[in-house]
Amino acid sequence: MLALGVGNIAFALLMAGYMRGAENSPALGYWMWGRLAIGLAQLCWWIAPQFEMRLVEGLSACVWLGGVALEVGANCLFFGFTRWRRSLYLLTLPGWVTVGYAVATGASRLQLTELISFIIALSVFGAAVVLLRPREAPLLQRIIGVNNILFALAIWAWLGFEGGSPGPGLTSMIALAYLASYLLMIVNGFGFLLLCKQKDDELMRRLATIDGLTGMLNRRAFFERAEGARMLALRLRKPIALLMLDIDHFKQLNDSFGHACGDEALRVFAGVARGVLREHDVIGRLGGEEFALALPGTTLDGALDAAERLRLAVTALPVIGDAPGYRMTVSIGVVVIGGGEELTAALARADHALYAAKTSGRNRVEAGAPMLKRA
Incomplete structure (x- = not known):
């Protein structure tokens, strides 16, 4: 004892x-x-x-x-x-x-x-x-x-x-x-x-x-997970699509209604994205209102369809409670990672497609230019 x-x-x-x-x-x-x-x-x-x-x-x-x-x-x-x-x-x-x-x-x-x-x-x-x-x-x-x-x-x-x-x-x-x-x-x-x-x-x-606000992967973790998915797709000779997207007029939302309202918009978007995407899709918040998605086993047509479903789901959201008159929309750039293409290069192409979507009026999906073939 x-x-x-x-x-x-x-x-x-x-x-x-x-x-x-x-x-x-x-x-x-x-x-x-x-x-x-x-x-x-x-x-x-x-x-x-x-x-x-x-x-x-x-x-x-x-x-x-x-x-x-x-x-x-x-x-x-x-x-x-x-x-x-x-x-x-x-x-x-x-x-x-x-x-x-x-x-x-x-x-x-x-x-x-x-x-x-x-x-x-x-x-x-x-x-x-x-x-x-x-x-x-x-x-x-x-x-x-x-x-x-x-x-x-x-x-x-x-x-x-x-x-x-x-x-x-x-x-x-x-x-x-x-x-x-x-x-x-x-x-x-x-x-x-x-x-x-x-x-x-x-x-x-x-x-x-994990990003503390949205519950999504943070920037570093997304790059690690997406790179792993890219390497697996390369070994299996399967396609993998990459999306870059941005919440439209997010800065105006913050300036007009405050950062708390902006944070709520990010959380609402994250919930919608998780509901639309597949379980094995990889989504991360790169910073601010910018997000990236990797869709393993998805062709360009399939990725465009998935991006359009996400865009429509966001557009159908009700007005944010503390932001009367604000309707959330997103602009999305879509590419398919080429064989042997680095993740950063594919992200750059998707980012150019996203820029094209925003300059063309926002609330739209744009396919990126194909990967340049090496001489």
């Missing part, structure tokens, strides 16, 4: 150190305070009989259960559950009442240990169900869930043997219960830290590749 208490406190300190250099995570904060509460409760539980402090045993038992509840809350926060606080309070309160009643009626230390172990095993088993329920759960999450189940089974097996006479079987069950407790502390402690790190890494990856 002393080793478990010291270990859990060490985990709490480790998490506190990690949180100082990581993105603020409420789930990790709940987990840290839960671990600290469990560790302190275990230390007090170990110290109490040395000084015959019966009241300390009861208080440490309640703190122990509270720490477990905080860990369950951390899981709920991490996985995005809503309205979990009230349910957690309703589930924790009976445990506190039961422990208080046991202390008041003179339950022995062994009986208190069994009661706390049973309640904790129930909580841990419930957390395992949550962790293992999603079919697409990552391996690390499944390892933690399986470890929780093994802990609960080991505790219940020990409780089943506890009422029997002393012997090798009971000794083995006690050893198994403590081993399961160590594994719960180590696997769940490091596992939750790694889960939080994975989530932080995914957030950083998203911030590095």
Whole structure:
């Protein structure tokens, strides 16, 4: 019990150190305070009989259960559950009442240990169900869930043997219960830290590749993804089309109605574009109101049809709420990337086609000039 208490406190300190250099995570904060509460409760539980402090045993038992509840809350926060606080309070309160009643009626230390172990095993088993329920759960999450189940089974097996006479079987069950407790502390402690790190890494990856306003690829990520699509099309000897498009009169929209209205127009356009395009099409925001699209497996005629569908979908949009009288339209330039043509060269041709569409009256689609053949 002393080793478990010291270990859990060490985990709490480790998490506190990690949180100082990581993105603020409420789930990790709940987990840290839960671990600290469990560790302190275990230390007090170990110290109490040395000084015959019966009241300390009861208080440490309640703190122990509270720490477990905080860990369950951390899981709920991490996985995005809503309205979990009230349910957690309703589930924790009976445990506190039961422990208080046991202390008041003179339950022995062994009986208190069994009661706390049973309640904790129930909580841990419930957390395992949550962790293992999603079919697409990552391996690390499944390892933690399986470890929780093994802990609960080991505790219940020990409780089943506890009422029997002393012997090798009971000794083995006690050893198994403590081993399961160590594994719960180590696997769940490091596992939750790694889960939080994975989530932080995914957030950083998203911030590095996704435009925060529209949810599309940013300029760098678009060039990387489009270049990959170009190389694949070249290997498969499939066509790939490239579109450059621009929201018409966007500067006037910003100047007349403010940047907030312009931002709303960009978000609305992004939603329309995602609804019109195919899942494997690549779309990115190059900057301002300028966007680029790569359409793998698409000929020039197919790309012109896709561009026209997008143009019509944008034209059919209702008036932006804060910009009365403004109707959004787009101008689009379309080319097919030639065999061996660099992405930047194809973008330049698409940009010239876009310029032709804008100088010809806007709200139109123009095909770009074919790639110049090398002498």
